[in-house]
Amino acid sequence: MALLQISEPGMSAAPHQHKLAVGIDLGTTNSLVATVRSGMSTVLQDEHGRSLLPSVVRYINDNEVIVGHQAQAKQSEDPINTIVSVKRFMGRGIKDIADKAHIPYRFVSNNASESPSQGMLQLDTRAGLKSPVEISAEILKALKVRAEKALGGELTGAVITVPAYFDDAQRQATKDAARLAGLHVLRLLNEPTAAAVAYGLDNAAEGVYVIYDLGGGTFDVSILRLSKGVFEVLATNGDSALGGDDFDHRIYCWILDQTREQTPNKQPLNEEDTRLLLTKARQAKEWLTDNDEAQITCKLSDGYAIDVVLSADTLVELTQNLVNKTLSPMRKAMRDAGLELSEIKGVVMVGGATRMPHVRHAVQDFFEQEPLTNLDPDKVVALGAAIQANVLAGNRSDDDLLLLDVTPLSLGLETMGGLVEKIIPRNSTLPVARAQDFTTFKDGQTAMSIHVLQGERDLVSACRSLARFELRGIPPMAAGAARIRVTFQVDADGLLSVSAREETKGIEASITVKPSYGLSEDQITAMLKSSFGAAEADKQARALAEAKVDAMSLISAINIALEQDGHLLSESEKDEINASVKSLEQTLNTEDSHAVHAATEALNETTENFAAKRMDASVSRALAGKKIDEVDLK
Amino acid sequence: MAISLTSAAAQRVEKFLANRGKGIGLRLGVKTTGCSGMAYTLEFVDELHDEDMTFESHGVKVIVDPKSLVYIDGTELDFTKEGLNEGFKFNNPNVADECGCGESFTV
Numbered sequence: 001m002a003l004l005q006i007s008e009p010g011m012s013a014a015p016h017q018h019k020l021a022v023g024i025d026l027g028t029t030n031s032l033v034a035t036v037r038s039g040m041s042t043v044l045q046d047e048h049g050r051s052l053l054p055s056v057v058r059y060i061n062d063n064e065v066i067v068g069h070q071a072q073a074k075q076s077e078d079p080i081n082t083i084v085s086v087k088r089f090m091g092r093g094i095k096d097i098a099d100k101a102h103i104p105y106r107f108v109s110n111n112a113s114e115s116p117s118q119g120m121l122q123l124d125t126r127a128g129l130k131s132p133v134e135i136s137a138e139i140l141k142a143l144k145v146r147a148e149k150a151l152g153g154e155l156t157g158a159v160i161t162v163p164a165y166f167d168d169a170q171r172q173a174t175k176d177a178a179r180l181a182g183l184h185v186l187r188l189l190n191e192p193t194a195a196a197v198a199y200g201l202d203n204a205a206e207g208v209y210v211i212y213d214l215g216g217g218t219f220d221v222s223i224l225r226l227s228k229g230v231f232e233v234l235a236t237n238g239d240s241a242l243g244g245d246d247f248d249h250r251i252y253c254w255i256l257d258q259t260r261e262q263t264p265n266k267q268p269l270n271e272e273d274t275r276l277l278l279t280k281a282r283q284a285k286e287w288l289t290d291n292d293e294a295q296i297t298c299k300l301s302d303g304y305a306i307d308v309v310l311s312a313d314t315l316v317e318l319t320q321n322l323v324n325k326t327l328s329p330m331r332k333a334m335r336d337a338g339l340e341l342s343e344i345k346g347v348v349m350v351g352g353a354t355r356m357p358h359v360r361h362a363v364q365d366f367f368e369q370e371p372l373t374n375l376d377p378d379k380v381v382a383l384g385a386a387i388q389a390n391v392l393a394g395n396r397s398d399d400d401l402l403l404l405d406v407t408p409l410s411l412g413l414e415t416m417g418g419l420v421e422k423i424i425p426r427n428s429t430l431p432v433a434r435a436q437d438f439t440t441f442k443d444g445q446t447a448m449s450i451h452v453l454q455g456e457r458d459l460v461s462a463c464r465s466l467a468r469f470e471l472r473g474i475p476p477m478a479a480g481a482a483r484i485r486v487t488f489q490v491d492a493d494g495l496l497s498v499s500a501r502e503e504t505k506g507i508e509a510s511i512t513v514k515p516s517y518g519l520s521e522d523q524i525t526a527m528l529k530s531s532f533g534a535a536e537a538d539k540q541a542r543a544l545a546e547a548k549v550d551a552m553s554l555i556s557a558i559n560i561a562l563e564q565d566g567h568l569l570s571e572s573e574k575d576e577i578n579a580s581v582k583s584l585e586q587t588l589n590t591e592d593s594h595a596v597h598a599a600t601e602a603l604n605e606t607t608e609n610f611a612a613k614r615m616d617a618s619v620s621r622a623l624a625g626k627k628i629d630e631v632d633l634k
Numbered sequence: 635m636a637i638s639l640t641s642a643a644a645q646r647v648e649k650f651l652a653n654r655g656k657g658i659g660l661r662l663g664v665k666t667t668g669c670s671g672m673a674y675t676l677e678f679v680d681e682l683h684d685e686d687m688t689f690e691s692h693g694v695k696v697i698v699d700p701k702s703l704v705y706i707d708g709t710e711l712d713f714t715k716e717g718l719n720e721g722f723k724f725n726n727p728n729v730a731d732e733c734g735c736g737e738s739f740t741v
Contacts, residue, residue: 002721003714003716003719003720003721003723004674004676004721004722004723004724005676005721006647006650006660006677006678006722007675007676007677007678008677008678009661009677009678009679009680009681010677011677012663012665012675012676012677037720038646038650039650039653039654039678040649040650040653040654044718045718046718047718146718149717149718150717150718150719151719152719
């Protein structure tokens with residue numbers, strides 16, 4: 001028996017029509033999936049009751065991939081084939097990766113010319129070259145499987161969150177990963193916006209809100225303005241190399257210092273002991289959120305016993321400068337947004353590391369108000385995404401306002417002199433379309449190259465190049481006489497298409513921006529096809545088998561009927577039916593399910609008259625010699 | 635006869651109503667659709683209709699329209715977990731036959 005959820009008044013779904021939608025927080029360190037059940041946003045857990053799925057993918061061989069906790073456990077054992085923090089590489093080229101020396105992976109640049117993903121970074125693993133898009137798709141697949149098990153059906157769609165600062169290439173890469181995982185993306189949503197939605201701020205008073213997100217390995221601060229149900233990103237800042245892991249590491253170093261004091265010539269730790277101590281450090285950190293002292297005891301592989309007590313005060317001493325490192329990005333973001341502290345209406349805490357009391361105090365002192373902490377900071381982004389997914393899937397009534405997002409960066413094109421002309425300014429609400437007229441630069445110019453750029457700077461060299469295309473066939477005219485209208489359009493997911501039209505002759509050229517590092521439509525289709533190839537063959541075989549079964553049961557039914565009631569038919573009618581049966585039997589030897597189906601239909605039609613005659617005959621048999629009141633009319 | 639909730643179901647309904655922030659109770663009903671004739675509906679209630687019948691079970695108001703009541707009278711609504719999935723289940727004594735999935739039924 002199917003399990004039901006409570007719907008909004010008048011919104012009950014027909015059987016088998018439930019619109020199962022989820023929100024996915026595709027994080028650098030951990031990922032989560034959440035859904036709205038009976039009006040309540042909840043994170044879906046795995047078989048072991050765990051909410052977080054470590055964003056770790058390990059390639060075991062060509063066919064076997066593991067994701068999550070099991071993959072994470074092998075991280076130090078098999079670093080080259082165990083990919084962590086793949087989110088950092090999404091939509092990036094090799095030149096974008098700053099500290100390659102400290103990353104164990106073998107990076108390869110995609111050099112296939114003519115490929116839209118040329119220049120895109122790939123990782124050389126045991127299972128071959130893998131793009132960050134493919135690796136992320138593995139994480140999304142694992143979440144999809146978890147959600148479909150928990151919801152008992154196929155997903156209608158998903159809202160996936162991305163950092164507010166993600167550019168077009170990174171957003172497109174995220175969307176491609178979702179498609180590869182077989183997820184229908186309802187929308188990409190900015191992470192800080194999702195957190196604000198989880199707290200219901202989209203229904204709250206208009207004003208400015210700060211989202212303080214201290215995750216496992218990254219720190220982000222975003223300042224959002226809510227007006228008329230739309231969140232606009234005023235400023236973002238952060239530190240991509242600061243997170244809860246750094247706190248663990250400080251505690252780990254402290255434990256080592258303590259043991260060295262007791263045993264000055266202690267041998268250096270092996271990898272297994274390092275991992276053990278880091279885990280103990282993390283547990284101590286978590287324990288100190290609600291307690292004053294944490295006892296750390298464990299036995300190293302050489303039999304050495306560690307037994308130390310870490311007090312909450314010591315933790316603060318060890319890590320206060322890490323907390324202070326978050327202050328300067330906050331100051332910068334406030335300055336960029338041009339805001340006074342008194343204008344901040346609320347502060348939302350996101351990320352597990354914000355559970356630490358001294359982090360909360362620092363934020364409280366900085367903004368001079370108590371931050372919002374009543375939702376689980378690990379889950380808040382996924383919870384907000386689920387709420388948005390539920391609305392977009394159509395499970396709420398129409399009067400619920402659809403939350404809109406904004407363009408994170410300005411979009412424009414290159415003009416003479418290497419300058420950028422902005423067409424769509426940043427923070428325009430989506431979807432948006434803007435057009436601007438341009439003209440030719442030289443007499444008799446017949447073509448125009450359109451270079452699409454994203455960024456806030458005025459120089460082309462300082463902005464990110466998204467695409468180039470050419471408008472050809474402009475009629476030769478004096479410089480400045482041609483009128484070329486360029487239209488930029490961004491859909492609800494923040495993806496861009498650009499078209500150019502020469503107004504006098506009406507010639508047109510357009511491009512859907514496959515950002516420099518995206519996957520081409522063909523590549524995605526090919527990847528999807530190869531995964532579906534077997535499924536399609538199976539489906540056809542199944543259709544053929546079903547059609548043959550139908551046909552054979554019809555033939556045998558007709559043979560029986562002919563034996564019983566053949567006398568009702570004239571010879572010519574009989575011949576016609578027999579011929580039709582023959583031609584159906586012939587199709588049974590073919591492999592063409594459509595032919596079988598068509599012949600079955602034909603036979604059905606030919607015998608319609610026969611069926612009617614049989615019906616009449618059996619009715620008159622039943623009624624023969626009976627009075628009307630003896631007839632059982634039931 | 636009446637409609638009732640198990641205490642597990644009542645607890646969940648109370649929690650969901652509290653989370654939703656509004657609503658006076660839970661509406662059980664049937665509509666004629668689905669692969670076996672009729673399907674259950676389960677909705678939050680914001681306003682009562684004139685002909686509605688109200689039951690109370692474990693402190694939760696259960697609202698049913700009289701047309702639906704003939705098909706589900708005597709039903710006990712339960713809340714259960716099946717693997718990772720969880721949700722409400724109708725234990726309806728009137729059911730003669732269910733479709734394989736249990737989402738629709740005939741009486």
